[in-house]
Amino acid sequence: MTGQVEGKIALVTGGASGIGAAVAELLAREGASVVVTDIDELRGPEVVAGITAHGHRATFLHQDVTSEPRWAEVIAKVERLHGRLDILVSNAGIGIAVPSITEMSLSDWRRQTAINLDGVFLSVKHSLPLMRKTGGGSIILMSSLxxxxxxxxxxxxxxxKGGVRLFAKAVALECASFSDGIRVNSVHPGIIETPIWGKIPTEAEGRGQNAPIDPEERAKVAVPLGRAGQAEEIAAGVLYLASDAARYVTGTELVIDGGMYAGGVVRRG
Known part of the structure; x- marks a missing residue:
């Protein structure tokens, strides 16, 4: 099946790398015009250039998702360019690990919360009016296992990420109460091979270290399917939720984790 989101307008935050880039590329291949936003002004345009080189439609906008004035500008730009918004993928996020919560600085707590939670709130607050104006759509919030x-x-x-999950459910019910045609769901990746692993220190390395974690080695131990997932596998789930195939799906979570949430397994072969 091709053209699953043909003619739709999509906005993907954190689209310069990893899951965000894979989502932007797949939505574009399936017919959407994609607006990619990120703070990375080098890789963001490269992602868009790769999309357009294959004959698909995409635009890059620089965006700090924690800035409310910038959110107003981005949505106004989407409306000027396309006149509508059908799909929001609120993907931008960071991970900060510490040996103990007692060693986490308030500034790191607030920075992570600002991007992972405030940014998601702002994405929905500013996207909803345009989506409602043009007849509905699909909001997909990137949470985590x-x-x-x-x-x-x-x-x-x-x-x-727990806050994102319940925020999605609450907004889904709000949208349903307005009968506005907007569905809201969260996606929960497990161990996925993306650049974020290179930015999260492990407990054993102690505070202040930043040696990269090998997601494949971790997955061999922790994931029932025995491997790390790929960004493209998360993108496939996002495509489903964005498409009309999921027209009866709202207020729920899509877990894509190789079986981790189900439990552990004993290897027999």
């Missing part, structure tokens, strides 16, 4: 269960050393991250 860490939004469904705890993880040692990631208490702050879990708090933000």
């Amino acid at each position: 860490a939004g469904l269960r705890g993880a040692a050393g990631l208490a702050g991250y879990c708090a933000t």
